[in-house]
Amino acid sequence: MTAAANTQDLKIVAERTQALRSFVLNRPQALNAFDDEMCRVLSDALPRIARDPDTYIVALLSSSPKAFCAGGDVVALTTEAERDIEGAKAIMRREYALDWLLECFSKPAVSFIDGVCMGSGAGLTAYNTHRVAGENYKWAMPEVKIGLFPDVGIANVLARLPWPIGLYLGLTGRTVRRDDAQWLGLVTHCIAASEFSGIRAKLADATPVDPLLDGLSEPQSKGALQKDLGLIRDHFSHATLKEIFQSLANAQSAGCEWARNTLSGLRKNSPVSLAITDRHIRNALTLDIRETLIEDYRLAVRCLEGADFAEGVRALLRDKDGAPKWSPAQFEDITASIVEKYFLPLGEDELDLPLRSEMQAARV
Numbered sequence: 427m428t429a430a431a432n433t434q435d436l437k438i439v440a441e442r443t444q445a446l447r448s449f450v451l452n453r454p455q456a457l458n459a460f461d462d463e464m465c466r467v468l469s470d471a472l473p474r475i476a477r478d479p480d481t482y483i484v485a486l487l488s489s490s491p492k493a494f495c496a497g498g499d500v501v502a503l504t505t506e507a508e509r510d511i512e513g514a515k516a517i518m519r520r521e522y523a524l525d526w527l528l529e530c531f532s533k534p535a536v537s538f539i540d541g542v543c544m545g546s547g548a549g550l551t552a553y554n555t556h557r558v559a560g561e562n563y564k565w566a567m568p569e570v571k572i573g574l575f576p577d578v579g580i581a582n583v584l585a586r587l588p589w590p591i592g593l594y595l596g597l598t599g600r601t602v603r604r605d606d607a608q609w610l611g612l613v614t615h616c617i618a619a620s621e622f623s624g625i626r627a628k629l630a631d632a633t634p635v636d637p638l639l640d641g642l643s644e645p646q647s648k649g650a651l652q653k654d655l656g657l658i659r660d661h662f663s664h665a666t667l668k669e670i671f672q673s674l675a676n677a678q679s680a681g682c683e684w685a686r687n688t689l690s691g692l693r694k695n696s697p698v699s700l701a702i703t704d705r706h707i708r709n710a711l712t713l714d715i716r717e718t719l720i721e722d723y724r725l726a727v728r729c730l731e732g733a734d735f736a737e738g739v740r741a742l743l744r745d746k747d748g749a750p751k752w753s754p755a756q757f758e759d760i761t762a763s764i765v766e767k768y769f770l771p772l773g774e775d776e777l778d779l780p781l782r783s784e785m786q787a788a789r790v
Contacts, residue, residue: 438467445482446630452489457496460546462517469524473790476532482632487538494539495547504739507730518726522719525579529553529715530785540619549578559604560619568599570699573734582718585710590662596703605649615643657684667704696734697757701765723777728768
């Protein structure tokens, strides 16, 4: 077998070109769904790169023109949970630890994002120093549609967007294009994907990254999300999810088409997921990224142990009948005690992440 054939079989292709280390997500047939094998590759490599004096910068990119990363491989994860739930929990621990590693990574890191960037893809890119959006950039955290919640630390990102845009995005799973992404700070630069290879070549020569990207970044016009800002504020600024639902229902009765469509979309999502997402994003207003990831793990464990996550994956991704049977079936049936159990500490099973100072002392 040739070296080229071997490279094609790798889920992540690691490349070294002078001062640049690149990691190419390479599961195009699965839209680069991020799995445990890929997580281990990055987790093993990044600490060594951080201590390598010959490496100036790291790049994350995709071999697929359609997607940077369409999310975690939740089909594989729920299959593993059916077989060995402790093994599934370990997969989540490793991914959240990788997100914390990316947040604490000591060298410049650039993600080149063209196409779909969702779920785990958002986690891989959120903590990079530079996030470059190509013209086909599409960002979303649609986990509520499959009985999960915005994890990988993204609740912290959503909480820090102009309020209540992040809450709205977390509850609806709405897709963000690059014009709105630049406005929100989800990306740092908007550059045509045709420029990506040339940028990497210059970075390999240790060309300073900031002036290089700044010189190529394209100004963006006002996006669809910005145009809906008034409606989002009107209906999602309320203190509780119940009040948000009521506000949308009142506007729908008054003939507001936007409210009708938004409420209809919310009703299709897992009621439990909506409730825990609402609380998780509000909690993240007072949490740092490390604390958010620890809370992510508590919620993920309860989702793996519960019914809606497996059911959502079945309905939307495995059987693809589009008809999940949520438990409880309606948001009105969610009680405070149901939500509370998701947030209870795990005791000795809590996610153990080093403090930032400990990560820095370890030179990662």
